[in-house]
Amino acid sequence: MDMIEAAPNPVTAVMRALADPTRRAVFERVFDSKEISVAELTRGSGVTQGAISQHLKSLKQAGLVAERAEGRNVYYRAAPQGLEPLVTWMDHYGVFWRERFQNLRDLLKEIDS
């Protein structure tokens, strides 16, 4: 068992994990469910159960999901804090505030009227 893994930048890890459409779809489904089993995730995913398990492993390593075993099922749930590196990165590049402040302004205007 080779635990040494030369941890890449968290931003890189998260981006890489979400860059693949299949894997991102898995994350989205996990996110949308409170909890979801591997079998359920496999259904209608278009790939095999093995592939799903592999994607879940990647997502877990990126800190984007967590799991809970129960009986022969393993239930996965999203770990939204895992997205923090992305938020921070984008924040640093100023995208949020510009866009969001506009939204906030609109919101306040609505409340005012």
Added chain:
Amino acid sequence: MDMIEAAPNPVTAVMRALADPTRRAVFERVFDSKEISVAELTRGSGVTQGAISQHLKSLKQAGLVAERAEGRNVYYRAAPQGLEPLVTWMDHYGVFWRERFQNLRDLLKEIDS
């Protein structure tokens, strides 16, 4: 010349473009400069000019940079709107508001005191 390219999801395109650390570093440097030439970008990048050009091509295709030719130089600048797909995606998954509202709350508290 093969212009057909089977355009992937914009989110996938942007994520893929930014997932590679070297390429992301290029984007960051372009972003931090108003404009920057390929030669300048190559300096201290650790890779060859050819590699930089390839990365710029990817970034351009993802809508993250734009360029302007002048003489024998080509100056690149960031296209922050290119990040929109990412913002939208994350927004949909609710990350912003939670985090940012907290910040906003802190900010307002500060102003109050």
Added chain:
DNA sequence: TCCATCAATTAGCAATTACTAATGCATTAG
């Protein structure tokens, strides 16, 4: 004019990736 510089493109390569099929190990059902 001749030479240096800038940048894009190409071929070739090693490494990585996403997948399947198969296997093994638990756990539950009959």
Added chain:
DNA sequence: CTAATGCATTAGTAATTGCTAATTGATGGA
């Protein structure tokens, strides 16, 4: 107990990726 189910892991694969070295074409300076 036996069979079926859920999941992880592995070996093997085809495709993709990121890089270099080299080439080409254009522009600018001496």
